[in-house]
Amino acid sequence: MLWPVFFTLQAVCTSVAHAMQHYPAAWGHYDVCKSQIYTEEGLAWDYMACQPEATDMTKYLRVALDPPNITCGDPPETYCALENPYMCNNECDAATEELAHPPELMFDFEGRNPTTFWQSTSWKKYPKPLQVNITLSWNKTIELTDDIILTFESGRPEQMVLEKSLDYGRTWTPYQFYATDCLDAFTMEPKTVNDLTQRTLLDIICTEDYSRGYVWKNDKTVRFEIKDRFALFAGPRLHNMASLYGQLDTTKNLRDFFTITDLRIKLLKPATGATMVDENNLSRYFYAISDIKVQGRCKCNLHANSCVFDKGKLGCECEHNTTGPDCSRCKRHYHGRAWSVGSYLPIPKGTANICIPSNHGPVPRVCDNAMLRCQNGGTCHHHQRCHCSPGFTGVLCERARCQGPGDCDDQLSGQASFHLPHIGRQLAVILVVLLLLIVSLC
Known part of the structure; x- marks a missing residue:
């Protein structure tokens, strides 16, 4: 009888220690979804808002070029330097590995010598525009959590647009325009991110x-400066993230601004050295990118x-109790209230807004390994019996007990359930001593 309780207490000790180790790191980072707490009714979950850590997202993308035959090397070609024709x-x-410059070299390890890079064909069809669309897709x-950075091996483009999609490439909106002359290229007054304010951040x-x-x-x-835009709310060194989180919580347009499914780099005009294009040396004009950095996290x-x-x-x-690629809907049998996105506030744990079990229909009970009781926020139905879901059978179900009037009956998992109220006074004293001993060891 004591061994199930011993293992239960040991699990509690381990879980509490784990939560204590990770909680300081979770301050403002929201990397813990739940922790166990001990209440008068026993073990329970304390749910928190949570999100994945930021990482290098170029490891997971697919790249597509338009036109598809714009990469150099087929047929082989010789290039001249922009500064010296x-x-x-x-x-x-393209047929020689050491001389090929395929698209994947935009995302390989930096620091190699010689530098690896993607390269386009030269502007051999001048005066027809040399234009390339580079589409990055994550499906x-x-x-986004940091600046998008493109590193060019050639001269930087004289005209370029960075675009984003929120619907997997079906529609596109501009993120930013780049030009040597904004008025001439896009009929726009030149600005920098330092000209933006909280009110004009989405411009x-x-x-x-x-x-x-x-x-x-x-x-x-x-x-494309992400952190400078964050700083408009969080301060120059991003020391006031609570302010930024508050804005992201309450302003959907702001949240969506930093959210993408795809990026598109529209290269519209290559570097010409701020001179007239030399039609006798068109091999001087091309695009070459050695690195693209996109730092971010999955939206969950x-x-x-x-x-x-x-x-x-x-x-x-x-x-x-959510499901889907973005955790954007409640699991089956957990529609007790409408699905809702989690909240960053209050700092530091946020609000989980968990999906709760439905209150109608034949809802199966779930034996929770950690809480050791039926999880449905109310009393057990079906003759006061918990129905275990697949994967929760045997000894785990033996320990389950119902909330509300009456314990689970002896039909639970075909074996006797664990009845805490029937434990004798002496056994209760032993349990208390055992608990104190394990806590001291933690």
């Missing part, structure tokens, strides 16, 4: 910061703390 020692040959909703701007200058004199990167609506990549697809490991 007579220095033509860059060869591209999953993700939330689509054109910036000239990343399109001017030669690559050998200036930075090779083009950015604050109902999961992990996201798995299985069979080429990302999916949230849903908690709070």
Whole structure:
């Protein structure tokens, strides 16, 4: 009789220790979905809002180019340097591994020598525009957590647009325009992210910061600044995340602004060195990208703390009785109230907004391994018996007991259930001593 209780208490001790180890790390990060607490009625779950940790999302994307034959090397081609039309020692040959520049080299490990990069064909059909669409797809909703950074091996484009989709590429909206001359290229006044305010954060701007200058004199990167936009609410060093979380909680448009399923990089005009295009040396003009960084997390609506990549697809490991790729609906038999996204507030644990069991129909009971009781928020029906779901049978079901009047009957799992009220006074004293001993060992 004592062994089931001993193992139960041991599990409680382990779980509490685990929660104590992780809780400090969860402050403001929402990486714990639930923890066990001890109440007058026994063990119970304390549910919290949770989300996966941010990671490098380029590991999980698919890339597509339009036109599909825009990558250099078929047929082989020799390129000249933008700054020196007579220095033509860059060869591209798709049939030779050392000389090929396929799209996947935009996402490989940086720091190699020589640098690896994707490269387009040259502007050999001038004056027809040299335009390329690079589409990054996740087949999953993700939330951006850091700047999007493109590193060019060639000169940075003189005209470019970064676009986003929230519906898996069916429709697109601009994120930002880039040009050496915003008025000429897009009839927009040039701005920078520093010109934005809390009220204008969602404005689509054109910036000239990343399109001017030669690559050998200036930075090779083009950015879409996420953190500078966060800083409008969280402060310059993002020290006040509570303010940002509060805004994300209450402003759907703001949440959606940092949420994507796909990104599209529209390369509209290559670097020309701020001069007229030299039609006699068109091999000087092309695009080449050595690295793309996209930092973010799976969107799980604050109902999961992990996201798995299985069979080429990302999916949230849903908690709070939710299900779906984004945990965006309640599980079967858990429609006691409408599904709702979790909330970041109050800091630091947020509000889980769990799905609760339905209050009508023949709802099967679930024996919860941790709570050790029927989980339905009320009394047991069906002759005061808990019906265990698949995977919860045998000894686990023996320990289950009902909430409300009456304990589970002896039909539970075909064996006698565990009746705490029938334990004698002496046995209760032994249990208390055992509990104190295990807590001290924790």
